[in-house]
Amino acid sequence: MSRFQVTLIRPRGYLHTDAFREIAETLQLGLQSLGHTARIEENSFDSGSTNLVLGAHLLSPDENRMVPPGSIIYNLEQLSGSNLVPAYYELACQHQIWDYNQKNIESWMGMNPANSPIHVPVGYVPELCRIENSQHQDIDVLFYGSLNQRRNRVMAALKEAGVKVHTVFGIYGKERDALIARSRIVLNTHFYDSKLFEIVRVSYLLANSKAVVTECSSPEEIEADLRDAVLPVPYEAIVTGCQALLQNAEKRRQLEQEGFRLFSQRSETAILKVALEQTGKPALKPVSPALPRKLNLGCGADRHPGYINLDIDSSWQPDILADLNQPFPVDVAIPTSRFGAVTLSQASFNEIVVYDVLQYIRDLDGFMKTCLDLLEEGGLLRVRVPYDLSLLAWQDPRHVRAFNENSWHCYTDGFWRLGWKSARFTLLQCQVVLSDYGKDLQKKGLGTEDIARHPRAVDWMVATLRKRSVNQADRTAAAKLNPAYEAAAEPALATC
Numbered sequence: 001m002s003r004f005q006v007t008l009i010r011p012r013g014y015l016h017t018d019a020f021r022e023i024a025e026t027l028q029l030g031l032q033s034l035g036h037t038a039r040i041e042e043n044s045f046d047s048g049s050t051n052l053v054l055g056a057h058l059l060s061p062d063e064n065r066m067v068p069p070g071s072i073i074y075n076l077e078q079l080s081g082s083n084l085v086p087a088y089y090e091l092a093c094q095h096q097i098w099d100y101n102q103k104n105i106e107s108w109m110g111m112n113p114a115n116s117p118i119h120v121p122v123g124y125v126p127e128l129c130r131i132e133n134s135q136h137q138d139i140d141v142l143f144y145g146s147l148n149q150r151r152n153r154v155m156a157a158l159k160e161a162g163v164k165v166h167t168v169f170g171i172y173g174k175e176r177d178a179l180i181a182r183s184r185i186v187l188n189t190h191f192y193d194s195k196l197f198e199i200v201r202v203s204y205l206l207a208n209s210k211a212v213v214t215e216c217s218s219p220e221e222i223e224a225d226l227r228d229a230v231l232p233v234p235y236e237a238i239v240t241g242c243q244a245l246l247q248n249a250e251k252r253r254q255l256e257q258e259g260f261r262l263f264s265q266r267s268e269t270a271i272l273k274v275a276l277e278q279t280g281k282p283a284l285k286p287v288s289p290a291l292p293r294k295l296n297l298g299c300g301a302d303r304h305p306g307y308i309n310l311d312i313d314s315s316w317q318p319d320i321l322a323d324l325n326q327p328f329p330v331d332v333a334i335p336t337s338r339f340g341a342v343t344l345s346q347a348s349f350n351e352i353v354v355y356d357v358l359q360y361i362r363d364l365d366g367f368m369k370t371c372l373d374l375l376e377e378g379g380l381l382r383v384r385v386p387y388d389l390s391l392l393a394w395q396d397p398r399h400v401r402a403f404n405e406n407s408w409h410c411y412t413d414g415f416w417r418l419g420w421k422s423a424r425f426t427l428l429q430c431q432v433v434l435s436d437y438g439k440d441l442q443k444k445g446l447g448t449e450d451i452a453r454h455p456r457a458v459d460w461m462v463a464t465l466r467k468r469s470v471n472q473a474d475r476t477a478a479a480k481l482n483p484a485y486e487a488a489a490e491p492a493l494a495t496c
Contacts (some may be wrong), residue, residue, distance in 0.1 A: 004031050004038040005046040009055035017042070018172035020054040022128060022204045023076060027052055029125040030268035034276075046072070047333035047341035050306045061087040062314070062321055066340040067095065072279065074098040074120065078196045079107040096279055101196050102223075121223065121274045122203045123268030131208040133347075134181040137411045138163040141213075141242050142183035144176060145201070150235070151189055157239045163246070180210060184243055184252060188214040188230075189238060197222045202230065206263035209256045213242050225266065229259040291339050295374065298324060298357035307353065308342060325362055328370050347376045355384040359399045365418055366411045368411050372423055375467040381425065383465070387432060387458040403461055405430060405452075411465065416478030424474065425465040433460035 001415070006024045010017035024040045031038035045051050051071040064087060067073075073095045092108070097117035099105050108117040141161045143155065147167065158165045166179065180186060186205050188198050196216055205212050206229055216222060216232030233241035245252055292308050299309035299318055311318035319336040322329055333341040352371050361367045371381050385403040387391040393402035408427050410417055415424035434442060438457035441450075451457045478485045 002036050003008070003046070003049040004028075004036055005049040006038060006052045008040065008041045008042045009053065009058045010042050011058050011385075014058065015170045015172075018056075019200075020076060021172065022362055023074075023122065023200060024269050025128060026120060026123065026125050026203075027074070027272070029127050030123065030272045033269040034273060041462075042061075043266070045333040045341075045344050050421040051333075053095075056091055057088040059087065059091065061090075064091045065321055065335055066329075066332070067091065067333045070095075072096045072098055073461055074100075075104060075117075075369065076100055076200050077104075077106075078192050079104045098275060098279075100200060103196055118275055118278050121266065121271060122199050123266045123271040124203075124207055124264045125268045126264075128204060128207045129209075131177050131181050131210070133209075134178075137182055137184050138164070139166045139179065139183040140246055141166070141185050141187050142179055143167045143187045143189070143267075144171060144179070145169060146191065148191055151191065154189055154235075154238050158242060161239050161243060163239075163242060180205065180208065180417075183210070185211050185213055185242055187238070187242065188212055190215050190236070195221060199223070199226070203263065206230075206259045209260040211245065211255045212259060213245060214240065226262055228260040231255060235435070249449075278313075289386045291342060293349050294351040295344070297354045297371075299351060300356070302355065304353070308336075308339070308344075324357065324367065325360065328367075330370070330374075344374060346373050346378075349374050350376055350379045351382065352379070353382045355382075356383050356386075358383060358403070359393075359396075359401055360445055362400055364401065367423075369418070369420070371468055372411075372420070372425065377423075377467060377469060379467045380428075381467070382463075384433075384460055384462045387452075387461045389452075389455045389457070390435065390459050391456055392459050405461070408463060408465065415470065416482055421470055421475075423467055424470050426468055427463065428466050429464040431462050432458040433462060435459045 006027050008020055008024055028038040028040055045066060047068055049365045051456065053066060053071055053073050054076060055068060056067070056073045057077055061320050073092050075092070076098060078101070087464070097108060098120040100115050100120060100122050102119055105117050105119050114222055126216050138330050143151070143165070144167070146169050147155070155165055155167055164482070166183070168176070168179065183260070188202055190198070197214065197216070202212055211229040212221070214230045214232055215235050215238060217234055219227055222230070224231060231241060231245060245255070292305070292306050294307040296304050296307040296309045298303070299311045300313070300316055303309045303316065303409065304317065308320065308321040309318045310322055312321070312323045314321055319338055320329070320334050320342065329344060331343060333343050334343050352375060358364060358367070375381065386399070388402035390402070393399065408425070408430070411425045412427045432448065432452055434451065436459060438451050438454070441457055442455060475486065
């Protein structure tokens with residue numbers, strides 16, 4: 001038995017990832033029927049599972065790095081020279097490709113003969129039979145999907161012929177299923193000139209015994225086992241084809257039954273069994289090497305060999321590319337060239353180095369909580385920050401704060417102000433790094449405390465904080481300062 005995760009890619013604010021939902025369920029149920037464990041997630045990867053990625057064409061070049069080695073890219077798009085973006089091609093070259101369409105397979109092979117894509121047609125699982133036809137079907141022809149010029153011409157011609165047409169876009173799930181139930185016919189017509197049969201859309205309709213009229217220029221467009229499952233008509237005959245089927249209820253009923261019968265013979269279980277045998281064992285379970293237990297956040301050019309190095313700038317070639325002012329990649333598998341898939345999880349590090357970074361962090365409380373959570377008990381947080389009276393403090397317009405000796409109080413003895421209940425920091429060391437002006441003052445015999453009061457005398461402050469559990473003495477002291485502290489909830493694992 002193997003572990004699988006079906007990962008749906010959804011860019012922020014993007015609705016149409018739901019178009020892959022039924023395929024994701026089909027994969028999950030098919031894998032489970034083979035005895036594997038399988039789950040569906042969005043925008044996350046599991047380093048202990050084989051990740052089956054749907055919608056990988058929606059990833060940006062930087063996001064491609066998140067896809068762990070050993071993942072499978074299941075392509076559900078129609079390929080042509082115009083719509084295969086370079087980032088998607090590069091990602092596909094790094095992973096095993098599954099594709100639903102044999103013509104797409106030929107396109108992949110033409111672009112890169114070494115790619116070895118595997119044909120994995122869309123199959124049937126009985127659990128997706130869940131739409132009951134409405135007793136009152138008030139929609140003659142339903143079309144759901146985006147509209148372009150060639151599709152709009154068909155819809156206009158149908159309406160002109162007196163057909164009750166209903167078109168929707170961006171509607172999925174139960175709302176779309178209710179429209180399917182109310183419809184006598186669902187129409188499938190091509191968007192691209194490549195004219196591949198849209199089985200990704202039609203499969204769900206066939207599983208639910210729905211009469212489908214589909215645009216078809218030649219019988220070869222439709223896979224042989226499904227040619228009688230739909231009513232194929234050329235583009236110029238879509239209107240007459242729909243009208244004929246609408247006028248013949250018995251023919252519609254026969255098409256509904258035959259479509260279900262033929263599609264239900266496409267066992268997803270059998271399809272996946274063959275696909276996994278062809279994919280081979282290396283892709284089934286990625287193996288991650290031992291990882292360093294030290295983390296270098298905002299490494300820049302100062303990459304440490306014994307650390308996992310993270311930075312926002314790819315030119316520094318960090319192990320992990322991330323913006324520390326964005327949600328922190330906690331508990332997600334992140335591919336790295338040095339260590340394989342890396343997961344930053346709670347209590348997994350004994351040291352975190354954050355040099356010349358905190359002055360850029362907008363949510364410093366959240367960031368410090370993230371560091372606290374990532375450290376094990378006794379783990380060290382080492383920081384270097386610009387001193388608030390230094391020339392460095394505001395030389396960069398992106399700086400949002402500067403620091404002094406009291407800047408650590410909220411994260412140490414003042415932990416209760418943040419509602420921290422399980423762990424806090426203690427300040428082990430806090431030192432200043434003098435400027436040339438400060439060194440001149442030191443030569444004149446001034447002590448460090450006096451020097452620090454002089455503007456421009458200190459450039460940096462370096463501090464070391466240690467994580468430790470909150471004990472009873474801490475709670476008692478905190479409750480005296482704030483009686484509401486004991487009733488406060490512990491903040492969840494921070495992600496900023």
